[in-house]
Amino acid sequence: MQVSRKLWFARLNLPLRVGGICAAVGIILAIVGIVRGNVPLNPLSIFLALLVSGGSWGVVSWAITTAVVDVESDAATGEDADD
Numbered sequence: 001m002q003v004s005r006k007l008w009f010a011r012l013n014l015p016l017r018v019g020g021i022c023a024a025v026g027i028i029l030a031i032v033g034i035v036r037g038n039v040p041l042n043p044l045s046i047f048l049a050l051l052v053s054g055g056s057w058g059v060v061s062w063a064i065t066t067a068v069v070d071v072e073s074d075a076a077t078g079e080d081a082d083d
Contacts, residue, residue, distance in 0.1 A: 013069075014065060014069055015062050015065040015066040015069060016062065018061050018062065018065040019058045019059065019061050019062030019065065020058065021061075022057045022058055022060075022061035022062075023054040023055070023057050023058030023061075024054070025057060026053040026054045026055075026056065026057030026058065027050055027053055027054040029053060030049045030050050030052075030053035030054070031050075033049065034046055034049060
């Protein structure tokens, strides 16, 4: 069972893996903030804290990684923006 989970994660492309890992880190940090009392303890506030933290970390890291992968693939094929 553990092997299939690793294979599933390994089949994702690099930007999705980085975005997923960073989203998980953002959610963990939001949970730490909730436990420390920085978020009001009602369900909507907790949900929004998790959504904003995980979503922003995930989307921003996915976008940066996608840009890096695109630039590296263009550089590897020898394409130049000046042409």
